[in-house]
Amino acid sequence: MSETATWQPSGVHPNLLKRAAIMAEIRRFFADRGVLEVETPCMSQATVTDIHLFPFETRFVGPGHSQGINLYLMTSPEYHMKRLLAAGCGPVFQLCRKFP
Template sequence: MNWRPGCDLAVLHLRARLMRALRAFMDQRNILEVETPLLIRAANYDLNVQNILCQDESTDPRPLALHSSPELFMKRLLAAGTGPIWQLCKVFRKGEQGSYHNPEFTMLEWYRPGMDVQG
C-alpha cells in the first residue's frame, strides 16, 4: 500500500475554501449547523439503502449501523423546534461501490421549515 494520500494538496485547499464558503452562506441565512449521530440502533429506515452494520458486544449485544443519511435525527431536531438547520456529514451505504458510487461519501442535508422549493 502506498503511504501517500489519494488526492493532492490543491484539492485539500479547495475543499477547505468550499467549507468556509458553505458555513458563511448558511450563517448569513441564520441556518444552524448541527451534528447528529453516525451510529444508529434503529432498523434501516430507508428501504432502498442497505446499512453497514457493526457491533460492540462489550456494551450492548444489539447491532449498530452506520447511518445512510442524517435525515431521521435532523427531523427529530426540527420537531423539537430548532428552526432551520443544516449538516455536512459522512454517510455510509452498503453495496454502493463503482465508477459513480462509494460506500462512504459526504452529504449536505438542510431543512428550512415553512420554505417551499423556491425558498
Template structure:
C-alpha cells in the same frame, strides 16, 4: 477510492467549498448541527442498504443520511438547521460511488417550495 489519499489540492478545494457552504447558511441564520453517526436502527427505505458495525457485541448501523436525527431536531424546535457530514451506504462501489461519502442536508422552516428552490439555486 478507499484507502487512497486525496491530493493536497483536493483537500484545500474541499475546505474552501465547505467554508462557502457554511458562510451561506450562517448569513441566513441557519444553525449548523452535528448528529450521531451510529444508530441502533436502520432506515426504512428498502432501496438503501445500511453498513453495520459491531460494538460491544451489539450490531449498530452507520447513518445512510442525517435525515432522521435532523428531523427530530426540527420537531423539537431547533428551527432552521444544516449539517455537512459523512454518510455510509452498502450499495454500489466504484469510481463514482463509495460506501463513505460527504453529504449536505438542511431544513428551512416556513419556506414554501418556491422560496426553497430559489434559495437552493443561489
C-alpha cells in the same frame, strides 16, 4: 510501489485546499442566514426501512453493553435532522458523511 511511498496521503494538496474553501463558503452561506450547523449521530440502533439500502452493521461491546449491541451506519441524516426540527431547534444544516 515501494513501502516508503505508502505513507503519502491520497488527497492532492491543491484539491484539499479547494475543498476546504468550498466547505467554508457553504458554512458562511448558512451562518449569514442564521442557520445553525449541527452534527447528528453517524451510528444508530435502528436502520432505515428503504428496501433498496443495505446499511453497514457492526457490533459494539463496551461500557453499558457488555453483551454487545448491534449498530448501523446511517444512510441519511434525515431522521435525526427532523427530530431537531420537531424539537424546535429552528433552521439547521449539516455537512456529513453518509453510508448507503
